[in-house]
Amino acid sequence: MEARGRRNHLLLLVTLGLAAKLGHFQGWEGFQERPMSKNNMNGTLNFFIQAYNNMSNDTYLFRVQKLIQTQMQLTTGVEYLVTVKIARTKCKRNETKDASCPLQSKKLRKTLICKSLIYTVPWINYYQLWNNSCLDD
Structure with a gap:
């Protein structure tokens, strides 16, 4: 016993x-404020703006104007909590996918601050937008 x-x-x-x-x-x-590597930043922000433009009903495409904050968390991949400033371009959504379109000025000018949660497995080039919230700047 x-x-x-x-x-x-x-x-x-x-x-x-x-x-x-x-x-x-x-x-x-949990999430820690750390700078992204150049490769991860480019891939993640390109994915984000493409996803945003695909979901948007705006006639014009937007592009990332400024990266404001980056936080990351390691999970089965990497989760990025990014805050970016995006701006409306002069390119119409069905005419081009060019990321270097000039920004709108004056009347059609529009900027947004977006906070997004992006899951990525960078070593296999996999991205998923888990959450996104944008407010007028």
Whole structure:
């Protein structure tokens, strides 16, 4: 009986230790403010603006004007929480996909601040927009 009790205590200790270890690996620090590498930044922001333009009902395309903030979190890939300023271009959505279109000025000028959660597995060039919220600048 005493040996069985010790075995149960030992099993409980091993289980608690394993749970603590797994919690350590799965409980990463959460989002941290870190600069993106140039390659990850270009790929992530290009994906974001294409996704935004595909979802938008605006006649004109938008482009990223300024990266304001980047936070990242490691999961099964990399999650980026990015805040960007985007602006309306002079290019119409069904005429071109050119990312270097000039920005609108005067009457049709429009800028937005967007906060987006983008999941990426950069080593296989996979991106997914999980959440996006844009407000007039």
